[in-house]
Every structure is written in C-alpha cells, then in structure tokens.
Amino acid sequence: MKFADLSSATDYLASLTRHGVHPELDSISKVLSELGSPQDKFPAIQITGTNGKGSTCVILDLIYRRAGLRAGLFTSPHLLDVRERIRIDGTLVETDVFLEAMQSVCLAQEKTGVSLTFFETLTAVSFLVFSLSRIDLAVLEVGMGGRWDATSLCVPEVSVLTSLAKDHTEILGDTLELILQEKAAIGRSGKPFVGTIPPEVLPEWERQRSLRGFRPLLRGQDFDGKWEGETEAGERAFSFSGQALSGTYRSSLTAEYQLHNLLTALATVSVAPWPVSQETVRGALLHLFHSGRWEPVPGFSAFLDGAHNPEAAEHLVRQIQAVRQENGKVAFLSGFLREKDWRSMAHIFTEAGDHFFLTVPPGTNGVEPLTIASYLREQRPGIDCRTGSFKEICQSAFNWVAGEPDRLLVVTGSLYLVAGVQKWLSGDDSPLHAGERTSASPPS
Structure with a gap:
C-alpha cells in the first residue's frame, strides 16, 4: 500500500479503529520480525499508569534532550496531527519519513498475512522510525494496561507506573488488583520499576515483584517531594528527595497534579542508565509544556x-x-x-x-x-x-x-x-x- 499524503495515511489509520483492542501480541510480533525487529535496536523507558503517563513522558524526553541525547518520544493520543505521537529530538516525525514507515508496516502485514489495530500500526511505525533515526533512547507511553500492549515488545531499561485507578475496566478488570496485574507486567527482571502504589494493593505489588524480579522504587518509601510555595511568573518550586538528584527545583508545569509527575520523572532519571547532572535537570524543568494539560x-x-x-x-x-x-x-x-x-x-x-x-x-x-x-x-x-x-x-x-x-x-x-x-x-x-x-x- 502506498500513501500519497498524510491525509490518506490518516484515513487508513482511522479505518483500523473498527478492529478494536486485541489482547494478544502475536500479530505485531510477526510484523516486527518481518521489519527486522526494530524495537531491539534502541534502549527505552516504558511508562504505564491510569493518569500522568503523557506528562511524565514529556518531562523525561526534555530532560534527556537537554542532556545531549537523541531521544525518541512515543505518546498517545494525538490532538490535531497523528504525527504528534512520534517525535525525534522534540520535533514531529517528518511527513515523508512517516509515510515511508507506514508503507513498510503495511507491506510487512501483507507478507505475514496479519492485520494490525490502529495502535499496533502506530507502535510499529514508531519503532521503525526510531531505529532508522539512530536514537540514543526512546520514551514510550503504554496505550492501555501493559501485558498486551504493543509497546511491551521492547525491553525497557526502566519501567514506570505513574498511578493506579479504575479505567478501561471492561478490558483490564474491575478491581485494582486485576488492573495492577496488567500494568505490572511491563516490569523486567533485574531492572528498576518506579511506581506509586495504593496501600490496599501493596500485597499484590509484592507478589508481582517476586514473580517478575524487578527492582521497585516507590513514592513514599524511596522518593518523595512537595510543592514549595505558589506559582510565580509561570514557575513553581518543589523539593525532591530520592536516591540521587535530591534538592529544590522550579518547574513551568505548575498544576497541583503535576507535582507527582515531576517527582516520578526525577526518580526515573535517578535510576536510569543515562547520567544527567542536576543543573541539566533544573534547566529542562523550566521549559516544559504539555498541550491540553492545564x-x-x-x-x-x-x-x-x-x-x-x-x-x-x-x-x-x-x-x-x-x-x-x-x-x-x-x-x-x-x-x-x-x-x-x-x-x-x-x-x-x-x-x-x-x-x-x-x-x-x-x-x-x-x-x-x-x-x-x-x-x-x-x-x-x-x-x-x-x-x-x-x-x-x-x-x-x-x-x-x-x-x-x-x-x-x-x-x-x-x-x-x-x-x-x-x-x-x-x-x-x-x-x-x-x-x-x-x-x-x-x-x-
């Protein structure tokens, strides 16, 4: 399949929404294998959670770009342009690159005889674009849950759970324990897993840790922080305490709920394998913006x-x-x-x-x-x-x-x-x- 322009590609993607959500990874695994397993050609941070995923991704992406790394960012949903989901060095993927990757993914589907969903298609496109762009790392936002999410075909260096609440219960389950089981599946043996866990499901979290072997880093135990005063001149101060990077910072994200996302991002940076100085972090946090979030x-x-x-x-x-x-x-x-x-x-x-x-x-x-x-x-x-x-x-x-x-x-x-x-x-x-x-x- 060949796409003449972005509009035709967007129309094709819209037609895939009728496929809904499929709790399996076989189809996209076959397509990625046909494409040469692009998801294995770059390291990643994978982020799940009921709320706060997108903001946490944006914060991490900018911190690493300010540190001089070539970062790929995959988020969802988009607001006005489907290319918003795939960014390299903070810029939307170029239209011709996006269309070529779309065509490659469609050809791989034809060769393997499988059909991908809307989200699976865009995930495969992002993996292919990132591998061809020779990024230093990718920041990947899970679409839903984790266990059967297409982004889980990468092997993250750090996994992140931003929050846990009831949403998409018809797919993920109608209790916090069931939802946690789905989201905790992104944890990898021996790798850090940064999270915030409601007290009532800590026993299930411990069971998942024992089962999957990840190294937990929890808010309230291993890191924490608070706002320090009110917003002034579009910035707000907050304190962070953790294994590293402890100190006071100022952020251009000032909404009450953004504190948690800022703390989660700093905790992630503190255990990720890409060293970043405190001054670099401070500089990045003053230039944050997340469209559609306060x-x-x-x-x-x-x-x-x-x-x-x-x-x-x-x-x-x-x-x-x-x-x-x-x-x-x-x-x-x-x-x-x-x-x-x-x-x-x-x-x-x-x-x-x-x-x-x-x-x-x-x-x-x-x-x-x-x-x-x-x-x-x-x-x-x-x-x-x-x-x-x-x-x-x-x-x-x-x-x-x-x-x-x-x-x-x-x-x-x-x-x-x-x-x-x-x-x-x-x-x-x-x-x-x-x-x-x-x-x-x-x-x-």
Missing part, C-alpha cells in the same frame, strides 16, 4: 485540560479550587465519550463549578448534551446547564468568560473535546508544540 488560553481566564476519568477529574477539581478567586464563578465546557464513567466525572465537576456548557466532542459518538444536563440537574437542582452544537457552545462559553476577571472557564472531559477547542481557537489545523515551551506554547 493549558492556559491566551486572552481568557480559561484552561484546557484533558481529564477523562474520575481520578483525573478529582485532581483537576483540586487544581481549580487552588487557583479560583474567592467568590469567583467557575464554568465547565465539557463533553464525554460514552464508554467513559462520565456520570462520576460530571458529579465531581459539580464540586467546583455552577455553570456547564455541554456539547459532543468533535468526531465522536459522545454522550448527548441533554442527557448530561438532565443528570447534572438531578445531582444539583437549579444548576446552570447550556447545550448546543460544538461551535455554538464554544462561542457561548468563551463569551461567558470574556472580560470577566472573577470568572474561570475549564475545558475538560475528553481529549477529543480539548483538541476540537484548540482547533476552534486557532482557526487552523496547526498542532501545538508539546514537550518544550516556545513562543507558540504558553507556560502552564
């Missing part, structure tokens, strides 16, 4: 945040409560995917807001806005809910916050919604740069 909207008292499960919603509400003005009004511009626990998220959001602008995330079969409004009114009689088409509700929400310094608008509930609002605000399809703060990327 991202300020220039000219408005508004933020974009891709929280899309109850745990992330709780973290977001704590951030809102930390920054909202006394007696200030908070509104949510929200939409949810049907397969998510949207009722729990909507209920959590009512703890921080009295006004809701509701729509369907673009390009999805999302929950009907009137259904969400009905549920919210059951929870909070008299709550202000407005519904409408995507463009209408965006205009209404930003009109509500425009020129009102005591008001705060938060766009959240789905990364598809965040991407749609980004596109609506910019008026074009240009993706925002992720990973490093630039003139086009406002600080968090």
